[in-house]
Amino acid sequence: MNEYKNQYPYGGAPASQNAISLSEQVSKIMRGVYLKMFFALLVTALTAYGMMLILPEVTSFIATHRWVYWGLLIGEIGLVMAISGGINKFSVTTCSLLFYLYAIVNGAVFSVILGIFDPISVVKTFLLTAGTFGAMSVYGYTTHRDLSKIGSILTMALFGLIICLVVNIFWYNSVFDIIVSFLGVIIFIGLTAWDTQKIKRIAEANPYATDGRLATIGALTLYLDFINLFLYLLRIFGSSRN
Numbered sequence: 046m047n048e049y050k051n052q053y054p055y056g057g058a059p060a061s062q063n064a065i066s067l068s069e070q071v072s073k074i075m076r077g078v079y080l081k082m083f084f085a086l087l088v089t090a091l092t093a094y095g096m097m098l099i100l101p102e103v104t105s106f107i108a109t110h111r112w113v114y115w116g117l118l119i120g121e122i123g124l125v126m127a128i129s130g131g132i133n134k135f136s137v138t139t140c141s142l143l144f145y146l147y148a149i150v151n152g153a154v155f156s157v158i159l160g161i162f163d164p165i166s167v168v169k170t171f172l173l174t175a176g177t178f179g180a181m182s183v184y185g186y187t188t189h190r191d192l193s194k195i196g197s198i199l200t201m202a203l204f205g206l207i208i209c210l211v212v213n214i215f216w217y218n219s220v221f222d223i224i225v226s227f228l229g230v231i232i233f234i235g236l237t238a239w240d241t242q243k244i245k246r247i248a249e250a251n252p253y254a255t256d257g258r259l260a261t262i263g264a265l266t267l268y269l270d271f272i273n274l275f276l277y278l279l280r281i282f283g284s285s286r287n
Contacts, residue, residue, distance in 0.1 A: 067249065067252050070248070070252035070253060071245060071248045071249055071252060074248040074252070074259055074260065074263075075186070075244070075245060075248060075263075077257070077259075077260035077264075078244060078259070078260050078263035078264050078267065079264075079267075080260075080264075081141075081144070081260050081261060081263075081264035082263075082264040082267050082268045082271070084145075085144060085145060085147075085148040085264060085265075085268050086148075086268065086271065086272075088145055088148040088149060088152065089148045089149070089151050089152040089155060089272075090152070090155075091152070092148070092149050092151075092152025092153060092155075092156070093152040093153070093155035093156040093159055094156075094159075095152075096152070096153060096156035097156050097159065097160060103153075103156075104156040104157055104160060107153065107154075107156070107157050108157045108160065114154070114157060117150055117153055117154050118154065120150055121147060121150055121151060121154070124143055124146060124147040124150065125147065125265070125269070127143055128140055128143050128144055128147070128261070128262070128265055129262065129265070131143075132258055132261065132262050133258070137257045137258055137261070140257075140258060140261045140262075141257065141261055144261055144264065144265055147265075148268070151272065158276075158279075160286075161283075161285060161286065162279060162283040162284060162285060162286065163283070163284040163285065163286050165284075166279075166282065166283045166284040167279065167283065169282070170275065170278050170279045170282050170283055171275060173278055173282070174271065174274050174275040174278055177234060177237075177274065177278075178237055178270070178271050178274060181234050181235075181237040181238045181241070182237055182238070182241045182267070184238050184241075185237065185238035185239060185240070185241030185242040185245070186241050186242065186245055188238070188242065192238055192239040192242050192243075193239075195235060195239060196235075196236070196239035196240075196243065199232050199235045199236050199239065200236075202228070202232050203232055203236070206225065206228055206229055206232055209221075209225045209228070210225060213225060222280070223280075223281070226277050226280040226281050227277075227281065229273065229274075229276075229277035229280075230274065230277045230278055230281070233270050233273045233274040233277065234274065236270050237267070237270045237271075237274065240266045240267060240270055241267065243266075244259075244263040244266065244267070247259060247263075248263075
């Protein structure tokens with residue numbers, strides 16, 4: 046556990062720290078992580094469906110102008126890098142605003158993606174994603190098995206997955222696309238468990254971190270796991286609009 050010690054310098058312990066158990070503090074931090082992640086997912090969903098229903102012309106513009114679509118994707122990468130790199134430099138409010146800004150931009154991207162699929166299949170895939178994510182997050186939180194080695198392997202596999210995705214953009218093959226999608230599901234199922242355990246261990250090493258930074262970076266990490274798992278499951282089970 047020492048590897049996580051003071052990874053994020055989130056304030057000191059309160060005077061009453063002895064009256065509060067470690068497990069209670071960790072549970073409190075994890076609730077903050079999940080709550081922030083839930084609100085970010087809600088923001089993304091409302092943005093996506095709001096644009097589809099209220100501003101369809103904007104969604105159409107994004108879909109028909111690839112430079113805008115790719116610009117949004119690059120902007121998303123920039124926001125993730127800014128949050129991750131500035132978590133200990135920016136104020137808590139700034140980090141939170143950047144996180145929710147990322148959720149909004151991601152919602153704009155999703156308005157294009159979801160417009161391709163049948164709404165019923167989207168809902169079913171979301172429920173499947175929520176169930177799978179929840180089960181693996183609970184496993185990562187409760188297991189006594191060290192998932193660090195598995196996490197390292199999955200991280201390397203993730204880089205390989207990104208390379209496969211880039212290759213498939215230029216040399217598309219439907220069979221290869223399905224294989225990549227299944228690999229993506231497996232990778233993000235594993236990463237969900239590992240990231241949950243990692244966040245929990247950081248919380249155990251910084252149990253009195255109350256300024257919200259850990260909640261933000263933890264929520265971002267799990268948000269990314271959820272979104273990517275949903276996208277790969279949608280590629281497998283999603284049905285196109287008639």
